[in-house]
Amino acid sequence: MAGVRLEKIEKTYPNGFKAVHGIDLDIRDGEFMVLVGPSGCAKSTTLRMVAGLEEISGGKVLIGDRLVNDVEPKDRDIAMVFQNYALYPHMTVYKNMSWVLKLKKKPADEIDRRVRQAADILGLTDMLDRKPKQLSGGQMQRVAVGRAIVRSPKVFLFDEPLSNLDAKLRVQMRVEISRLHTKLKNTMIYVTHDQVEAMTMGDRICVMELGRIKQVDTPTNLYRYPANTFVAGFIGSPSMNIVSARLNFDGDTCYVDSQNLHLRIPDDIGKKVRQYDGKAIYFGIRPEHIHARETNPEAADNFFNMEVSVVENMGNEVYLYFTPGNSQYIARIDPDIPVRSGDSHEMWLDTNYIHLFDGETKENLIYKPKTQ
Amino acid sequence: MTQERTEDRLLQKALVGVGRLFFTLFVPVTAFFIFFKIFIFLRDGNAPQLVMTLIAIVWGVGGVAALYFLGYWLISKLSGKWNKSLLPYLFVGPALVILAWYLFIPTLRSLYLSFFNDTSMEFVGLANFLYCFTDEDMLISYRNNLIWLIVGTSFASGFGLLIAILADRSKFEKISKILIFLPMAISFVGAGVIWRFVYEYKPAGEDQIGLLNAIYTAFGGTPQAWLMIQPWNTVFLVFIMVWMWTGYAMVIYSAAIKGVPVSLIEAGRVDGAGEIRIIAAITIPYIKGTIIAVSTTILIITLKIFDIVYTMTGGLFDTDVVASMQYKQMFAQHDFGMGSAIAVLLFIAIIPVMYLNLRQFGQQEGFK
Amino acid sequence: MKKRKQRVNSFMVNGLLLFLCLVWTVPTFGLLMTSFRDRDVVSKTGWWTVFTRPDQAELTLDNYEQVLSGKTITLVDSKGNQQTVKGDNLTRAFLNSLTVSIPAVVIPILIASFAAYGFAWMDFPGRKVFFILVVALLVVPLQISLIPLLRDYGRLELTGTFLAIWLAHTGFGLPLSVYLMYNYISQLPRSIIESAIIDGCSHFGVFWKLILPLSVPAIASLAIFQFLWVWNDLLVALVFIGSKPGVEVLTQRLLYLIGSRGQDWHLLCAGAFISMALPLMVFISLQRYFVRGLLAGSVKG
CATH class of the missing domain: 2.40.50.140 (Nucleic acid-binding proteins)
Structure with a gap:
């Protein structure tokens, strides 16, 4: 396991648009860090730079103590859960979860053990033979999480994983992911636009606006001591x-x-x-x-x-x-x-x-x- | 002692390197050699037909896939940076090369050839184009193409719309749509045979075996050689195309009509509009974009129409169109300059229609 | 009152629809009937007499046998004269058409899928320009390429080979194929591809293991298009195969039948039906995909 450190991270798109303006963020080992902000605040871009899906225009990303700017996503020892689940539609749940291990050329018995273990944690054991389209939204997201678990990565990345779920399911999954964090104790970075999710799940929350960090603190401190009008207005409902x-x-x-x-x-x-x-x-x-x-x-x-x-x-x-x-x-x-x-x-x-x-x-x- | 050992190791490394290099070269060279041998065998060999067919299919399909794998294998031997910048070209490269060879460069070459004489030896300036706009046969072909454009497009599109609207209100929607749609699967040549049989003419007094004349004489007419009556013969040819392409228009209109919001139609009904009124005032305006897209597609087909004319009349009785004139110039007269000039004209005529077409289709959704 | 009006309406609608369907179907039906009639009666009476005078129908499979086997048949006509008629070997042309069609469908779709993936999901200099160029080539009528290509083929000794015609169909089919495949592939969710890349898949692996399986609906549509186009094509075959007898495809053979035996209706009809059988079967069984393809974009012509 490892923490993640961002040092002066910048992102400039080829058309000259600067999306991220030199972000510094230190995520501790085992911490559940939530990046929150309205759409266009570059929270997802930041996460994708950690994942290696987005090129880093300036600054450094360190996972553990390793500089990963030029490391391929697959070698960063991360797992990512996407908003629309990103399940492979033509593979069964089992294959969805085992594929990554097969690509890593793990022995068959180890693959099977790890997949079943993850399925057990998430209550998916009965669904291993189903195809994604036979699953409900909540189950699909669970498979997506399961796919992340089997790799046992150093860092979990969540990109708005609950946004596609209906309100009730969202609350339920929120609790499940929190429970998962308590159980696995991995470093997790979680992106959301929903301040309720941020408040309920995060060990610490990083509030962003327009490519800049507005405040990083625990939920309680953010609520009690907002650093500026943006954070004050963003956190809490109805807002201040x-x-x-x-x-x-x-x-x-x-x-x-x-x-x-x-x-x-x-x-x-x-x-x-x-x-x-x-x-x-x-x-x-x-x-x-x-x-x-x-x-x-x-x-x-x-x-x-x-x-x-x-x-x-x-x-x-x-x-x-x-x-x-x-x-x-x-x-x-x-x-x-x-x-x-x-x-x-x-x-x-x-x-x-x-x-x-x-x-x-x-x-x-x-x-x-x-x-x- | 240690010195020797390092030397040994160096030598070993060098040998492995050379071996690898040799292997890397050996694989593609052998692959190409095998491809070529099979090609020669297919061209000149005389095994039983069925065997040749199978070999050709496996060779053609497998060969292309194998080339991609070979390319990937070679690229993956390269270092990370080269690999990364070359890989995209493995994906798009083959398509670009073929397109350049088959469409892009030929367009330029045809443009160039169109300024030369029949053997492409002598520069003749605009003489070919001048001929294109003055020669009587060419002018007739323009007239015919115009008939094709107007009659073909309006009738195929019109019938398509009519049938789509009718089918939408009928219990027999599915079966009638398939029947109308079916001719799309038939080749122009096959359609030619079907319709020759409809237009067949026997002198008066004999039993008519052509359907049209049979009906015509049943109503008291004298049998007609339909494909020789100018200029109506072109219209008769156009109807073959209409017969084939109405199905296309119908399918797309049908989908578009089903996309008209029910609430809109119900609002019309509540306002007291009759069925015909609803179609005219709501449905058709709503699918206007689709109508343009379909009509332009058919327009392009009619612009390039060749097979029907070539099979049915071979261009006799003044039924030639631009594309068949081009074919004649190329293969009967062997006038490459003229043939190219006509092709260039065709190209120029298509550009604005295609622009309209792509723009219209671009606004609609992609695959669903 | 309301009900009555609707009934009249539906009677008119169905009546008109039935009439149009008849008009659209009868010509083909006539051909089908004729192909089963004896050669002696075909040119004397209309095919509809099968129904009006069923006693004289004389249906037979001889025409098909003649067209397919290519053997010479001796016949005695009504005046008692002996006649030898050489049949036509459409079997060979049928196999040739198959040999032309299958690779000419698979190759462009494979190449187009690769290109579409490259354009949609890979980053490289010139991506936009190249893609616009490819789409722009949709306007080029294939007629414009015939002369230059014929010259190239002459120099490369490719004329009359299968490779020549595969490549020609590939070249002419690529702009539309790339365009349609791009429309589809670029709309696949980005996260699926990214997920696979995080999982450790290369672009090549993503393409084979993810994109191709997921693109089956699009590929099916496109394949039917391309198949009908290639199978029914006459012009490209005429130009690039020419009159090389061993390689001639069905449409050419049929054209030859029309030209040399315009009056042998019985052979012509049987031949035409043989040429239609496969595309009609493919078409009817995969109609759903074809319609989807039509709705997806324009159509090559």
């Missing part, structure tokens, strides 16, 4: 409310002023942003930190009367949409609080959980992310 505002100090008390909000910020946070007095910033607050007034009757300030434009009842929680001025806020509240759309309701913003971002760089002003 982010609004342009201005910081104003009245003595030592810090206020955030936006169109129709005037928020008092706790002093310990205010201290950190003293030098932004009078400057344009973005402030962000997660939906769960906007409460109905009822839940905190004692609150002295930071409550506002707002008109509810839409109410979405999820059963276990309720989303309220407010559209003061031309900004929009979403609040997540207890379903027992009676609110109807069109009502005006008094809401309280818990500024202990507020995020403040630089108006230009959009970096977080309060929490400085750890460097990896």
Whole structure:
């Protein structure tokens, strides 16, 4: 087993388009690293450079301690699971899984043992004689994973493996892959555009945008301490409310002023942003930190009367949409609080959980992310 | 002592190297030698026919596959870098070479030859082309080709559409489609025989054995030698082509018609349109692209039509078309300059149609 | 009211369809009937008399025997004169057609598949330019190549050999074949090929073990096209085989029958049917693939 290290990786296409701008990423041995980002963020390209399917325009890729820039994909000791499964349609499940070992000229009994072992882990034993088109989506993806397992590679690469599955199956497979990681303890790199997958599966998550890394950290830290507005908006659902505002100090008390909000910020946070007095910033607050007034009757300030434009009842929680001025806020509240759309309701913003971002760089002003 | 041993080892290495090189050369040379020997045997040998047939097929098919394997074997002997840059050319190279030899260079050569006289010895400038546009036979062939283009394309395409629409509404869709489609499998020569029999003429008073005359006389007409009445004889020839290619048009139209969204047709019905109205106002506009694609394909076929004319009349009674004129110039007159000039004209006429055709097909989906 | 209208409609639809089907089928049917009729009656009465006057039908297999065996047959005609008629040896032409067709189908498809894979999945300088050139060659009518090629063949002493005509059909069939195979192969999922490459397959291995098996539907369509085209071809055979008797194919032989025995309808019809038998069989049994191929792109003409 081995970790994977990317040093200043770049990808420039022949037409001059630069897809990846010098990425540094250190994936530890045995770690489950998720690359996440919206489409076009080059997460797949990065993965494919690790696999050797895409030429590396600059920088280094190391697997273990071996520089693999010029190593053929088959010699990199990796296995890859693709979004559309990439099963060989004309081969049975068994042949799909054994083919790679046959190409490596392993002895027949070893092939058989390894295929059956993998099939056992994935519950495919009864399906070994079937052709891919006789399988359901979930089974096909399991075969694809099985094909990766039999090679016992140093590194598993997953390229959006669950995107083609329906919602229910996706949740189920998500758990299965996590379980597999716990069991095999291999290094795994997993690409997805789905932040829920990223949050639930990753030991660490690497959030990317437009060929650059925006933040690398554990799920908890990403959620609590997003390094910039991009990560703040990308991680979490419904996503964080982010609004342009201005910081104003009245003595030592810090206020955030936006169109129709005037928020008092706790002093310990205010201290950190003293030098932004009078400057344009973005402030962000997660939906769960906007409460109905009822839940905190004692609150002295930071409550506002707002008109509810839409109410979405999820059963276990309720989303309220407010559209003061031309900004929009979403609040997540207890379903027992009676609110109807069109009502005006008094809401309280818990500024202990507020995020403040630089108006230009959009970096977080309060929490400085750890460097990896 | 050690010195000697290294020398030994060097010598050994060199010997192995030479051996390998020899082997690498030996394999392809032997292979080619065997191919060539079989070729000569096939050309000049006189084994029983069936044996020759089998040998030829195995040799032809196996030979090509073997050449690819041989090429791959040779390339894989090379170092990684060479291997990587040469391998693509093993894949596309043979196709490119053959295409260059059979189509690309001949086009240029024909263009060149078209400026020379019959023996290709003397430069004659545009004289061949001038002849092409003034000679009476050539002009007749243009007229005929025009008849082919207009009648052939419109009727094949029109019948195809009609049958596709009818079949779509009939219980007998499958069987009727196969029957209409069947002539596509028949050679032009075979079709020629079939239709000679339809157009056959016997003088009045005798029993007619040609179907057309039998029907014609049954309705009180006097028997006609259909293939000699100018210029209608060309139309009669065209109908053979229509008979063969209607099936093609029908199959594609049929698929296109099935692709018209049901909701669109139902919306038309809800709006109160009758069947004919729906076909005219919804179906046909919807498959317009397909109609263009099919028509241009048939147009190209008619432009190059040769076999029907050659089998049915041999170009007599003013039925010649451009392609048969070219064949005549080449093999009856042995005028290579003229033959090339006519081919070049044909080529020029096809370009715009083909452009239209490819563009239209390009917009549709590929294999499904 | 509504129902009645639909019935009339369907009556008209089916009636018209039936009529068209009859028009399309009767000529071939007539040929088939004639090929079974005795030579004496063929040129005297129409084939439909088999049905109108069944007592005089006199159906026979002699015509086929004559055409296939090539033996000389002595006949006594109605006036009592003896006549010897030499039959025609279509068996030989049939085998020749087979010898021409099978490699002329397999070779271009193999070469085209290799090329299509190269164009679709390999990276090399000039890829785009070459591919555009190949597709552009679709416009070249094969007529334009006849004279230059005939000269090359003369110099290489290839005229009248099977190799000559295989290569000619390969050359003329390649643009369409490459184009259609490219359409298919380039649409195979990229990940399958990449997966095989990660598994340790070379491009050559990917081609043989993955691409060819997966392309069977496309290959089948193309093969039927090419087969019908080659089997039914007359022009290429006339030009490159010429009149070399040992190599002549069916269409040439049939043409010769028309020319020399235009009046021997019984032989002509039997001969024509023999030439149609194989393509019709192939066509009917593999019709599905043929239609798919038609729908996939244009058609060579």
